[in-house]
Amino acid sequence: MPAKRPPVPLSRERIIEAALHIADTQGLRRLTMRRLGDALEVEAMAIYHHLPRGKEALMDALAEHVTAIRVEQAATWQDTARAWCRAGRELLREHPGVLALALTKPPKGATALAIGEQIEQLADGGLPDAEEAVRTLRAFVFGSVAVEVQRSGWADPEVDEWVRRDRRADADFERGLEALLRGLET
Secondary structure, three states, X not given: OOOOOOOOOOOHHHXXXXXXXXXXXXXXXXXXXXXXXXXXXXXXXXXXXOOOOOHHHHHHHHHHHHHOOOOOOOOOHHHHHHHHHHHHHHHHHHOHHHHHHHXXXXXXXXXXXXHHHHHHHHHHOOOOOHHHHHHHHHHHHHHHHHHHHHHHOOXXXXXXXXXXXXHHHHHHHHHHHHHHHXXXXX
């Protein structure tokens, strides 16, 4: 008889991944501590050892997970901005279930640090008002993804699988990003 596998230890990362899966497949409203505990095969109270503030801490962690974007400094500020706008878009598109959190939760923790790093990278690249540029670029990325998810039918219960790759959305994003970067140069 094969030996029984020991349970996978509970960790903050494992909790966040399971919560993302629930939010992305069933919606944020269906994400409860009990449902999360069931998915992790633990009592819901065990989650509180890793997230002492409970559901509030979980929501903060999910928002942080999809908004704390870091990229390497590129040769120009434009290339750096392109890299993190694209990375931010991809991460938000991977997790449409937490888009509402990304849009409404104020930047904290790793997200606040990442924003500071983005500002520093653009300033070091020669952009005069890097803080304003980062706010503008983040708004563009969040808005683009929100429109894309809305068009995709992700939240429609009648849609079996939402379209994650839409060439028109990709082209719209790139065109908007380039226009925005040109506008920030002036």
